[in-house]
Amino acid sequence: MLILGIESSCDETAVALIERGENNRIICEKVKSQIPLHKKYGGVVPEIASRSHYETIDKLTKEVLSESETDISLIDLIAVTQGPGLIGSLLIGLSFAKGLSYSSGKPLIGIDHIQAHIESPFITYGEKINYPLIALVVSGGHTSIFHQRSKFETEVFTTTRDDAAGEVMDKVAKFLDLGYPGGPILDKLYPEGDNSRFKFTIPRMSDGSGDFSFSGYKTAALRVFEKHNIKSGDVDFNDLISSFMNSMTDYLILKLKEGIKEFDPKSIIIAGGVSRNSLLRQKALAELEKEGRKVFLPEGEYCTDNATMIAWLGYEKFKQFPKGNYFDRSINSYSRSKFNLKS
Ligand code: KG4
Ligand code: ZN
DSSP states (O other): OEEEEEEOSSSEEEEEEEEOSSSOEEEEEEEEEOHHHHGGGTSOOHHHHHHHHHHHHHHHHHHHHHHTTOOGGGOOEEEEEEESSOHHHHHHHHHHHHHHHHHHOOOEEEEEHHHHHHHTTHHHHGGGSOSSEEEEEESSSOEEEEEEEETTEEEEEEEBSSOOHHHHHHHHHHHTTOOSSHHHHHHHHGGGSOTTSSOOOOOOOTTOOOOBOOHHHHHHHHHHHHHTTOOTTSHHHHHHHHHHHHHHHHHHHHHHHHHHHHHOOSEEEEESGGGGOHHHHHHIIIIIHTTTOEEEOOOHHHHSOOSHHHHHHHHHHHHHSTTSTTOOTTOOOOSSOTTOOOO
């Protein structure tokens, strides 16, 4: 069957057409990033994001359909991100998908964005991934570890109490005047410095809970910067970035190890924008696979927001409700996670 995926939860407008069933293939996928629009503000401006989705989504969908040499009458299902994310951005994608569904008579299915990130390595590795699994979803908006007994049985193991890991990388890079988004810039600079020069303490919750907390990293990095009067380009500057990234990634791996101990999973997934980070990927493979664990990371373009993961999960959800009684065009967007997360 042919599935059209639509994603607009944050600052990427994305549309994809895939085929699932006997054949599993990506026919066409497009992502229009808004990075150039938000760059000068050092972060996503929600109103600008909504407007850009509004101006882009129709054109991008037409491009995907025409480059696939198909039209909406030949599609079997429309899958759209329902939440969580920026509410204005989500509403543009969902309203557009609803309109398309009404006018074409095609079924519509709402997809949870976090669940779709967990699905993203399945695009490449499919049945090699086994349940139960644990999944770290780490991006600019989320940092949580989930346990899944099966695809749609998801529970939260731990989540961040404050900032997301990607958000802290973006803020530190902004403070150091390195540009936006910070994660990929810090990734590139990491090998230039001594990663053990500055010590960052791994956060521990005073109430004994296993939650993540990242805001301390931001404060610690800025304190080192000011205390040592570090200037851009100094050896100290490179050492600060390497030490910061080393500790942040150690922290993520440490929490994954706690999850492994708790659930003894058959597979481990790391997904979301920060899963693109070279150091995190390297550590996950070296440290977790060494313990005999199977680690699955999405391919580069499926780490960050994309519509292929939305369409991919759309098919899986459709298989659960094959009679079509699930399709409901009155669904609404939701900005906060359904998984009872704090961020
Ligand atoms: O999943 P995503 O596209 O959007 C959100 O849901 O937030 O993730 C974007 C985040 C940003 O914080 C960005 O800095 C981070 O992912 N990121 C990276 C890398 N590439 C993107 N962080 C570290 N290393 C990277 N290579
Ligand atoms: Zn995302």
